[in-house]
Amino acid sequence: MSTAVPDRTDQQTGSGGGMSQKNILLLFIGLMITMLLAALNQTVLSTALPTIVGELHGVDQMTWVITSYILASTIVMPVYGRISDLLGRKPVILTAIALFIVGSIVGALAGDIVWLIVGRVIQGLGGGGLMILSQAAIADVVSPRERGRYMGFMGAVFAVASVAGPLLGGWLTEGPGWRWAFWLNIPLGLLAIAATVVFMRLPKPQHDRRPKLDYAGMALVAGATTALVLMCTWGGHTYDWMSPQIIGLGIAALVLAVVFVAVEKRAQMPIIPMHLFANRNFTLVTIAALLVGITMFGALGYMPTYIQMVTGVDATVAGLYMIPMMGGLLVTSIASGQVISRTGRYKRFPLIGSVIIGVALALLSTMSIDTPTWQMCVYLAVFGIGLGLAMQVLTLIVQNEFPGALVGTATAANNYFRQVGATLGSAIVGSIFASRLVDLLSQRLAGSSAGGSSGRNDLTPAAVNAMPEQIRIPIIESYNEALLPIFLFFVPLAVAALIVLLFVDEKPLSTKVRDVAEIEGVGEGQVLPEPFDVPARADVETRERAGVDV
Numbered sequence: 001m002s003t004a005v006p007d008r009t010d011q012q013t014g015s016g017g018g019m020s021q022k023n024i025l026l027l028f029i030g031l032m033i034t035m036l037l038a039a040l041n042q043t044v045l046s047t048a049l050p051t052i053v054g055e056l057h058g059v060d061q062m063t064w065v066i067t068s069y070i071l072a073s074t075i076v077m078p079v080y081g082r083i084s085d086l087l088g089r090k091p092v093i094l095t096a097i098a099l100f101i102v103g104s105i106v107g108a109l110a111g112d113i114v115w116l117i118v119g120r121v122i123q124g125l126g127g128g129g130l131m132i133l134s135q136a137a138i139a140d141v142v143s144p145r146e147r148g149r150y151m152g153f154m155g156a157v158f159a160v161a162s163v164a165g166p167l168l169g170g171w172l173t174e175g176p177g178w179r180w181a182f183w184l185n186i187p188l189g190l191l192a193i194a195a196t197v198v199f200m201r202l203p204k205p206q207h208d209r210r211p212k213l214d215y216a217g218m219a220l221v222a223g224a225t226t227a228l229v230l231m232c233t234w235g236g237h238t239y240d241w242m243s244p245q246i247i248g249l250g251i252a253a254l255v256l257a258v259v260f261v262a263v264e265k266r267a268q269m270p271i272i273p274m275h276l277f278a279n280r281n282f283t284l285v286t287i288a289a290l291l292v293g294i295t296m297f298g299a300l301g302y303m304p305t306y307i308q309m310v311t312g313v314d315a316t317v318a319g320l321y322m323i324p325m326m327g328g329l330l331v332t333s334i335a336s337g338q339v340i341s342r343t344g345r346y347k348r349f350p351l352i353g354s355v356i357i358g359v360a361l362a363l364l365s366t367m368s369i370d371t372p373t374w375q376m377c378v379y380l381a382v383f384g385i386g387l388g389l390a391m392q393v394l395t396l397i398v399q400n401e402f403p404g405a406l407v408g409t410a411t412a413a414n415n416y417f418r419q420v421g422a423t424l425g426s427a428i429v430g431s432i433f434a435s436r437l438v439d440l441l442s443q444r445l446a447g448s449s450a451g452g453s454s455g456r457n458d459l460t461p462a463a464v465n466a467m468p469e470q471i472r473i474p475i476i477e478s479y480n481e482a483l484l485p486i487f488l489f490f491v492p493l494a495v496a497a498l499i500v501l502l503f504v505d506e507k508p509l510s511t512k513v514r515d516v517a518e519i520e521g522v523g524e525g526q527v528l529p530e531p532f533d534v535p536a537r538a539d540v541e542t543r544e545r546a547g548v549d550v
Contacts, residue, residue: 023201024141024142026195026198027137027195027200027201028138028150028153030194030195030196030199031154031195032134032153032154033192033195034097034130034133034134034196035130035134035154036157036160036161037097037100037127037130037185037192038127038130038131039131039157039158039160039161039162039165040161040164040165040168041069041100041123041127041185042069042161042165043162043165043166044165044169044181044184045065045066045169048170048172048173048178049065049066051173051178052116052178053065055178056112056116057112057113058113061117063233063237065113065116065117065120066120067229068120068124069121069123069124070124070229070419071124071225071230072120072121072122072125072127073124073125074128074225074416074419075221075225076125076128076129077132077412077416078221078271078272078409078412078416079218079271079412080096080128080133080408081408081410081412082214082269082270082271082408082409082412083213084133084136084408085405085407085409086213086269089133089136089137089140089200090196090200093129093130093133093134093200094193094196095126095129096126096127096128096129096130096133097126097130097189097192098126098189099123099125099126100122100123100127100130100185100189101126102122102126103119103120103122103123103124103126103127104123104182104185104189105186106122107119107123107179108179108180108183109179119182131415132408132412133408134154135151135154135395136399136407136411136412137200138150138151138154139407139408140407143509144396144400145341145344145509146341147396148338148339148340148341148393149334149337149338149340149341151392151393151395151396152333152334152335152337152338152340153334155330155333155334155337155391155392158329159327159330159333160326160330162322162326163319163320163326166304167316167319167320168181168184169181171316172184212268212269214263214264214269214270214271217260217263217264217270217271217272218271220256220259220260220263221271223252224252224253224256224260227249227252227253228253229423231246231249231250231253232424232426232428233423233427234246234249236431236432236434237430237434241431272409272413276402276406276409276410276413279401279402280503280504281397281401281505281507282398282402282410282414284500284501285394285397285398285504286398286413286414286417287417287500288354288497288500288501289394289415290417290418291421291494291497292354292357292387292391292394292418292497293417293418293419293420293421293425294421294422294424294425294490294493295357295361295490295493295497296357296387296422297421297423298424298426298429298486299361299364299425299429299490301425301426301429301430302430302433303322303380304318304322306479306480306484307321307376309475309476309479310476311373312464312465321373321376321377321380322380324380324381325380325383325384328380328381328382328383328385328387328388329384329385329388330384331385332353332385332388332389333388333391336388336392337392340396344509345506346393346506346509347501347504347506349389349390349393350393350501350504351498351502352386352389353387353388353390353391353393354386354494354497354498354501355494355498356382356383356385356386356389357383357387357390357494358386358494358495358498359382359386360379360380360382360383360385360386361383361487361488361490361491361494362487363382364379364380364383364484365484365485365487365491367379367480367484368480369473369476369477394414395411395415396509397504398410398411398414399411400509401507425490429486433482433486436481436482436483437478437479437483440482441474441475441478445474445475464476
């Protein structure tokens with residue numbers, strides 16, 4: 001039995017599935033709302049968290065409120081990508097939104113810290129799919145050439161959420177209450193569901209039989225990711241880096257990763273197909289995404305804390321000081337997307353972005369407690385410009401490499417490694433920052449009332465700001481010297497990303513939506529790289545020998 005290769009070149013050039021430009025725009029708005037759900041959820045609790053854990057009597061479990069979401073969302077990223085390629089985007093994205101809403105309800109009604117953490121886990125199980133499924137759904141209906149402008153606006157969602165989240169969280173905490181940070185997700189989620197149901201008209205994957213899901217791969221990637229995230233979260237804080245617990249977690253992550261690779265090579269429908277890494281651009285861009293994830297979250301994770309402690313402002317004002325960085329990200333993300341769609345050239349943007357990220361990290365490392373606020377904001381803006389040029393373009397490069405049958409899988413794998421990089425960056429900076437800070441405070445506050453361990457644990461921005469100068473200055477100098485020099489050690493990572501991206505082959509961006517095409521006899525899950533192209537004579541003969549109608 002032969003299978004005809006789909007050919008839609010006569011039907012479409014920039015959009016897919018017969019969708020009008022109006023419907024694509026409406027679908028895109030719905031997907032933006034979906035992404036906003038996940039992006040806001042990562043930032044809205046940052047200012048509300050102290051109040052939340054205080055009211056629920058769970059200060060000692062504060063880390064798990066954040067870690068539980070990160071862990072759950074990271075685990076399910078590759079699972080969502082592969083399942084959506086096999087079963088279709090629409091039912092999977094609806095499931096992800098529904099899980100996110102259920103988790104939000106559990107979090108809003110939580111009577112203690114345990115139920116709050118349960119709610120965050122459920123949120124993570126849904127949130128892990130919201131980002132990647134939105135990106136994959138756009139890839140289903142918009143060609144790579146036109147996709148640049150859409151990706152630019154998707155990148156802008158991160159910028160808006162990064163500023164709006166902390167401000168909204170602070171306002172809700174001081175006003176109607178922190179539980180509204182969870183209740184707010186329900187109308188947004190219902191709106192996203194409505195937009196998905198009404199406007200998402202995507203081609204369904206064609207399978208002769210029910211696809212076999214890779215349950216072994218799911219379990220192994222969950223185990224390896226859990227071990228890695230726990231190692232990074234607990235290392236240097238709960239346990240010493242050289243403790244048996246952390247070493248054991250590291251060994252477990254490595255062993256499970258090796259077994260995962262072996263299992264995926266034999267699986268019929270692997271969660272992360274190993275042949276993805278045979279594509280040079282995919283491998284290079286995934287490495288670059290991991291490096292960018294480390295630098296981005298390593299630098300940004302503790303900047304609001306640094307700003308509060310050194311300048312003496314509250315959390316809301318510290319969030320406002322981050323606006324220049326988000327503004328830089330917003331402008332360059334949208335502008336680069338527009339240029340890519342107009343010219344079809346994309347390689348220069350992540351290269352320039354990597355250079356600017358490295359420069360910004362070096363500039364941030366030079367700041368002192370006397371650095372003017374405007375100068376700090378300029379440095380943060382430079383950092384945002386670099387991130388805006390690099391982040392979303394990397395996803396576009398990955399999607400341009402594969403046909404529709406693998407777009408979701410490839411997007412999810414790329415985002416998975418970026419999230420792993422974010423976890424590593426946050427953990428590395430957090431551990432080094434905390435240990436350096438304790439040492440510096442012990443040296444400079446020896447003999448003072450703030451020098452004891454209890455005094456160091458009670459240091460808040462307001463308390464430090466009210467202290468006498470002879471105590472306040474050593475404290476803020478300790479924060480400055482403990483954190484900012486670390487950024488200089490991240491500059492080589494930006495350089496490494498630049499070097500890796502130099503070897504990316506800038507292939508023309510397709511002007512057509514890439515169909516799913518499977519060839520029987522070649523192997524289940526194997527796909528033609530360019531199913532919509534008119535084949536050369538040699539390709540026709542090859543396909544005829546494979547039993548494919550052309």
